[in-house]
Amino acid sequence: MAEKKGSFAVLGLGNFGATVATELARFENYVIGIDGDDKVVNAMADKLDQALILDVRDEAALREAGVGECDAALVSMGHDLEASVLATMNLKVIGVETIWAKATSKTHHRILSRLGVERVIHPEVDVGNQVAQMMNNPLVRDFVTLGNGFYVVNLIIPDALNGESLGDLNLSKFDLRCLGVMRGTDYLGTEGDNTTLECDDRLLLLGLRADLRAFTSSL
Structure with a gap:
């Protein structure tokens, strides 16, 4: 394989799989994209190192396509x-150590977990939760879940706190x-409680969901 940062296989090139594959390639990784639809594969041919028409079953x-040599693989045929x-x-059989997979139901999730998938993804649910959170509180620009109830929230400073x-x-x-303050593209870090905030600064906060909700409600 070419000397690139990493090597990945994406099985299923629907909207979700194609997006992941394209972004991995943009990050200068070696990417093999696989789908059974020739039109889908042809559309990805110029974006990936390999775009192959194969039956993932x-x-x-x-094995012949070299998928077993990849660092990780994503299974993105959620509806099949x-x-x-x-x-x-x-x-698993051909030796891919790190496998991520898309699921569309709780049963699908349980099956994939028992097969040893490292991370099971629910794109629609995850994005839906994120959109609802941001619509519910316009001050929240983005957030990341860290597990065990902890989140990092990107919170915009309102006029009232200028x-x-x-x-x-x-x-x-x-x-x-507080993990830091962003002002435009500058990271101010956490220089202490004396840091003066400006309207539209972004505050990076770590905490439990309930505590974060209580704080944002108080603003």
Whole structure:
């Protein structure tokens, strides 16, 4: 394979799989994209190192395509349960150590987890939760879940807090930790409670969901 950062296989080039494959390639990784639809594969041919028309249920075909040599693989045929499960099993057999997979139901999720998938993804649910959170509170620009109930939230400073110091926010009262302040493209870090906030600064906060919600409601 070409000398690139990493090597990945994406099985299923629908909207989700194609987006992941394209972005991985943009990050200068070696990417093999696989789908059974020739039109889909042809559309990706110029974007990936390899775009192949294969049956993901065919272990020998995946092995011959070099998928077993990849650092990681994504199984993204969420709506075809049989293909998803068999593709995952084949990836295990041919030696792919890190497997991510898309699921569309709780049952699908359980099956993939028992097959040893490292991470099971629910794109529609994940994006839906994120959109709802941001629509519910316009101050929230983005957030990332860290597991065990902890989140990092990107919170925009409203007009009412312009000129206030970081200490004035009394984050300890809400059991929150400030990871830094962004002003435009500049990262101000956490230079202490004396940092003066400006309208439209973005505050990066770490904490439990309930505590973050209580803080944003107080603004």
